[in-house]
Amino acid sequence: MDKFSILAALAILITLPFVIYNSLIKLRVRVKNAWSQIDVQLKRRHDLIPNLVETVKGYAAHERKTLESVVKARAVAVNASDLKHKAQAENILTGTLRSLFAVTENYPELKADQNFLNLQEELTTTENKIAFARQYYNDEVMRYNTAIQTVPKNVIARMFTFRKAEFLEIEDPREKKAPVFEF
Amino acid sequence: MPFSFIDIETGQSRKIILLFLTMTAFYFTSALLVYYAITFDNFLGLIFSQSRQNSPNSGGYSILPSFKTFLMLLAVAFTAAFIHWIFSTTNMIKRILSVIGAKPLDPEDRYHLLLKNVVDEVSVATGGMRIEPYVIPSGYFNAFALSDLKRRAVIGVTEGLLTKINRRQLECVIAHEAAHLIHGDCLQATVSCSMASVYAGLSRMILSGWEGESSSLYRQRSGFPLRSLPLISVIFIMRFLTLLLNTWISREREFRADATAVRLTRDPLGLAESLYLISNEWHGNFLPVDELSPIFIINPGRNKLEENYGFFADLFATHPPIKKRLDILLEMGHADYSALKSCIKKIPGNHVEIPISSPERKRVWYALNEKIWHGPFSLADLANIQWLSPFTWVTTEDEMQVKSAFEYKEINSMLKKGLPQDLRITSCPSCEHMLERVYYEGIPIWRCRTCGGRLVNQERLLRIIVREDAVFPNQIKEDAEKLRLFSLKQKGKYLKDPESSLKCPSCGNLMKRTIYRAIMPYRMEIDICRCCDMFWLDKNELELIQYLIQGKDT
Numbered sequence: 001m002d003k004f005s006i007l008a009a010l011a012i013l014i015t016l017p018f019v020i021y022n023s024l025i026k027l028r029v030r031v032k033n034a035w036s037q038i039d040v041q042l043k044r045r046h047d048l049i050p051n052l053v054e055t056v057k058g059y060a061a062h063e064r065k066t067l068e069s070v071v072k073a074r075a076v077a078v079n080a081s082d083l084k085h086k087a088q089a090e091n092i093l094t095g096t097l098r099s100l101f102a103v104t105e106n107y108p109e110l111k112a113d114q115n116f117l118n119l120q121e122e123l124t125t126t127e128n129k130i131a132f133a134r135q136y137y138n139d140e141v142m143r144y145n146t147a148i149q150t151v152p153k154n155v156i157a158r159m160f161t162f163r164k165a166e167f168l169e170i171e172d173p174r175e176k177k178a179p180v181f182e183f
Numbered sequence: 184m185p186f187s188f189i190d191i192e193t194g195q196s197r198k199i200i201l202l203f204l205t206m207t208a209f210y211f212t213s214a215l216l217v218y219y220a221i222t223f224d225n226f227l228g229l230i231f232s233q234s235r236q237n238s239p240n241s242g243g244y245s246i247l248p249s250f251k252t253f254l255m256l257l258a259v260a261f262t263a264a265f266i267h268w269i270f271s272t273t274n275m276i277k278r279i280l281s282v283i284g285a286k287p288l289d290p291e292d293r294y295h296l297l298l299k300n301v302v303d304e305v306s307v308a309t310g311g312m313r314i315e316p317y318v319i320p321s322g323y324f325n326a327f328a329l330s331d332l333k334r335r336a337v338i339g340v341t342e343g344l345l346t347k348i349n350r351r352q353l354e355c356v357i358a359h360e361a362a363h364l365i366h367g368d369c370l371q372a373t374v375s376c377s378m379a380s381v382y383a384g385l386s387r388m389i390l391s392g393w394e395g396e397s398s399s400l401y402r403q404r405s406g407f408p409l410r411s412l413p414l415i416s417v418i419f420i421m422r423f424l425t426l427l428l429n430t431w432i433s434r435e436r437e438f439r440a441d442a443t444a445v446r447l448t449r450d451p452l453g454l455a456e457s458l459y460l461i462s463n464e465w466h467g468n469f470l471p472v473d474e475l476s477p478i479f480i481i482n483p484g485r486n487k488l489e490e491n492y493g494f495f496a497d498l499f500a501t502h503p504p505i506k507k508r509l510d511i512l513l514e515m516g517h518a519d520y521s522a523l524k525s526c527i528k529k530i531p532g533n534h535v536e537i538p539i540s541s542p543e544r545k546r547v548w549y550a551l552n553e554k555i556w557h558g559p560f561s562l563a564d565l566a567n568i569q570w571l572s573p574f575t576w577v578t579t580e581d582e583m584q585v586k587s588a589f590e591y592k593e594i595n596s597m598l599k600k601g602l603p604q605d606l607r608i609t610s611c612p613s614c615e616h617m618l619e620r621v622y623y624e625g626i627p628i629w630r631c632r633t634c635g636g637r638l639v640n641q642e643r644l645l646r647i648i649v650r651e652d653a654v655f656p657n658q659i660k661e662d663a664e665k666l667r668l669f670s671l672k673q674k675g676k677y678l679k680d681p682e683s684s685l686k687c688p689s690c691g692n693l694m695k696r697t698i699y700r701a702i703m704p705y706r707m708e709i710d711i712c713r714c715c716d717m718f719w720l721d722k723n724e725l726e727l728i729q730y731l732i733q734g735k736d737t
Contacts, residue, residue, distance in 0.1 A: 037307065114537050114622070121293075125300035128354075132308035135449070 010016075020156045025107050026030045027144040034137035038168070041130045042077070044091060044171045052119045056100065059110040063103050073087065088166055094127065134168050141165040203268060210260035210267075218256060257350060275331045283327070285317040285339045292646065293625030294345050302338060305357045308447045309365055313420050314338050319343065320642075322649045324461045326480045328360035330369040338364070340699040344461065346650045352457035355448055359480055361444030366434045441508055451515035452523075457514070459523055462505040497707065536630060548594070551576035552586070562593055563609075573598055602687055604715075611636060612685040612694070612710075612719055623725070624650040629688070635722030641711075644718055647725070648701070648732045659730050662723060663705075670706040678708050685719055687712035693717060702731045 053067055060166070073096045077089035104110050111117070145164050148157035156162075288295040295318065317339035319325075324347070326340040338360045345353070363369050415571040445451045460481065513519060549558030552570050559580070565571055573589035589595045601607070611631035613619050618629040618638065624647050629638035639647065673679070683696040694710040696718075706729065710719040720728075 034310070037311065041307070112537050114539055117293075117537065121296065121300065124350075127305060128300075128304045129307045132447075136308060136310050154436055 011168060012087065014151075017156055020153050021160065022158075024144075024153060024157060024162055026163075027140075027147055028162065031137070031140045031144050034133070034140040038133040038137055039128065041126055041133050042086075045093075045130065046074060046078050048119060048123055049170070052100075052116075052123065053061050053118050054145045055119060056104060056110065056112065058068075058112065059102065059116075060107050063100075066100050066103050070100050082170070083166055090130075096125065141167055203264065206267065207261055207264040210263045211257060214256045214260045215558070218252070234383060261486075275337055276337055278327055278330050280317065280339075281338070283319060283339075284321070284325045285319050285337075288316055288318060289643070289646075290692065291627050292643075293622060294646075294650070295352065298345060298353070300400050301357050305354065305361045307448065308358070309361055312336060312361070314361065314364065318342060320645055324602075324732045326356050326360055326461075330364050330367070332370070336364045336369075342646055342649055345397060348457055348460055351450065351453045352460065354443060355450055355454035356457050356461075356480060358444035358447040359440050359454060361447065362440040363436065365443060366436065366439060380453055383461050437508065438511070443510065445512070445515060451512045452518055455512040455516060455518075455523055458505060458509060491565065514618050530573075536623055539622060539627055541622040546593075547580060548591075549580075550588070562597060563606050566597055567595060571598075604709065608638065610688060612638075612688050618688065623647060624652050626650075637720045637725050639718050639720065639725070641716040641718060648729050650729075651733060653729055655726050655727060655730050656723070657725050659723065662727050663730060666705050666727065670704060673706050678706065683710045684708050687715060687717055687719075688718055689715045699728065702728060705731055 049070060053071060055066060056063070060084065068091075073089070073093040077093045078087070080086040080089040104116075147153050148162045223237050286298055289563070290296070295316075296320070298316050302314050305313050315338070317337055319339055319341040322340055322343040323341055324344045326338070326344060328339075329337040338357060338538070340353075340356065348356070355545060382579070415613045441454060444454055458480075509520075509523075513523065547559035547561060548564070548565060549556050550560060550568065550571060551557075552575070560568070571588060573595070575585065575588045575589045576585050577587045577591060577594065589598065597603075608618055608629055610616065613632060613636055614631060614634045616631055616633040618631055620627055621630045622628075623630070623639075626639075626643050626647055628643065628647075631637070678696055678698070683694045685694045686692065687694050690712065692712060692714055694712045696708055696710055699707045699709050707724065709721075709724065711717065712719075
């Protein structure tokens with residue numbers, strides 16, 4: 001009987017690290033998955049911008065400065081590679097887009113263009129999706145980071161060098177919501 | 184609390200087994216109770232009968248059933264639970280959707296596009312759950328969520344809600360419904376609803392049977408049907424218990440779903456605003472079955488209990504009082520009621536009829552006939568060519584290769600079914616000028632630029648008349664007054680112009696002249712084509728219908 005309980009305790013001690021390791025791996029995969037969700041939405045936004053610029057050009061050609069800044073910001077965002085630069089570039093892109101939409105308020109003909117309205121709606125929803133995907137990513141990062149820093153998981157995490165994941169910071173708290181456009 | 188949809192996926196199978204076991208246990212208890220009821224009935228019968236002493240059964244009565252009976256009861260309970268399960272889970276969503284009259288989205292409707300986008304956004308926030316959006320074509324305010332065992336998830340809102348609230352508020356409503364889906368509430372709700380509904384049906388049957396019997400017994404001067412009393416009481420107790428359980432769980436769920444919705448959108452005020460808006464409007468009394476009410480955001484039947492505090496209200500309402508929910512949300516958002524009331528007004532959209540350019544119109548083809556290339560042809564031109572067959576060689580401007588006509592999707596479908604409707608409709612039936620496609624209140628319709636007439640199909644007209652973006656010209660008021668006077672003078676079925684002279688632009692048949700029934704005391708005569716369900720409205724008539732439907736004349 002005594003032998004049996006010792007054996008049982010040993011079995012638990014041996015299997016526990018595996019269980020913890022697996023759970024950590026699962027969390028890490030989920031962080032990666034959440035990141036790829038953001039990436040999908042960012043790519044969608046990058047694809048939409050050239051169309052938008054073309055449409056706006058047709059009605060508001062002399063807003064060249066604003067249009068150029070959007071194009072430039074997009075180019076920077078597309079080429080950014082690491083996480084920090086990417087976040088920064090995307091934030092700048094969001095800002096330029098917002099000023100572009102502010103400018104378009106002065107062109108009633110543009111606002112009555114079916115193409116422009118579709119693009120505007122697409123961009124608004126994509127911006128919202130980016131915000132939500134970022135929120136989901138940060139939630140997952142929080143879960144993962146908490147897991148690798150709390151007892152007993154931190155022991156296993158240190159043994160197999162699970163690194164902390166980075167949060168995606170938002171500079172402007174109001175940015176969480178994309179500008180709302182009513183049609 | 185599950186963190187995201189992924190957690191639900193793993194927990195789902197366990198929950199299903201648990202649900203089934205609960206149901207089996209439920210049936211077992213009821214089978215046991217019925218068994219007791221029957222034996223108790225025998226027991227009573229024995230007591231009252233004169234031959235009690237001589238009966239061989241009188242000594243054999245015991246409180247506990249024998250092992251054999253126990254097994255038999257278990258088998259019965261299991262079968263009953265299984266049948267009930269199969270019955271309540273096959274085609275569950277389809278059945279419920281048809282009961283509440285929900286329809287899939289119209290891809291061309293801009294409001295529906297907005298709904299689809301918002302649902303997609305919330306689905307991103309949940310970590311990628313797939314949700315199908317649906318719409319109930321009616322003017323009241325409500326929203327619901329459904330899910331079944333195959334992980335199909337549906338969120339639906341009413342047309343009225345879609346019209347009246349802004350994007351941010353809509354997002355919160357959808358998030359609330361998505362929260363129900365995340366927690367798997369809808370699945371449990373459906374099963375518990377179906378559990379409850381069986382007993383509700385049974386007790387109704389017995390009650391009506393009893394009433395019929397007692398009236399016939401009255402003539403025979405007989406008393407209370409004592410023999411079926413135990414059975415009735417058992418069923419009533421069961422029904423009462425399920426109702427209690429159902430409502431209590433449902434109310435806890437609403438609070439939890441509110442909390443999760445706030446976690447998803449980080450916007451407690453938006454949810455508070457939409458709840459306030461929905462509760463202040465008519466949220467419908469359309470449900471054919473009470474048991475479906477837990478799937479809605481606000482109880483559709485106008486139940487006064489929902490708005491009360493107190494023991495009984497707390498026991499029997501499926502939704503918590505709105506005030507309680509609002510209090511919690513407002514505290515989260517650091518705001519109060521006055522702020523809420525001031526910010527719920529929806530800014531009316533700028534109303535312009537936006538012309539639609541359809542890409543198909545621009546595409547041109549060239550076709551080969553007797554070794555000579557002809558063209559360029561639009562799809563409408565191709566439809567009129569006599570020599571075009573599925574095997575005619577056809578090419579387009581930007582393509583380098585030549586294909587058979589049937590290989591192009593558009594031409595093939597045109598050859599099979601004729602032109603698509605938006606290409607077939609070209610000229611105005613009354614003045615024969617070109618018709619153009621425009622968005623009116625976000626819905627594509629046809630408009631004649633010259634005479635101002637409009638062509639709408641019936642389904643879309645029903646949606647247009649509840650939307651409130653349109654700005655009415657001053658003349659509408661006079662028109663409404665004129666129509667009122669005219670309606671007073673006109674009597675019976677007689678129309679001013681009984682015969683229509685217009686041909687339906689879609690099918691070419693003569694249109695019919697009738698009165699538009701939705702604004703009935705007002706007699707507006709319009710032309711409709713019964714075969715394609717198209718309405719032809721003269722200038723300003725569409726605005727006039729909207730004006731009257733939305734009650735702006737009072």
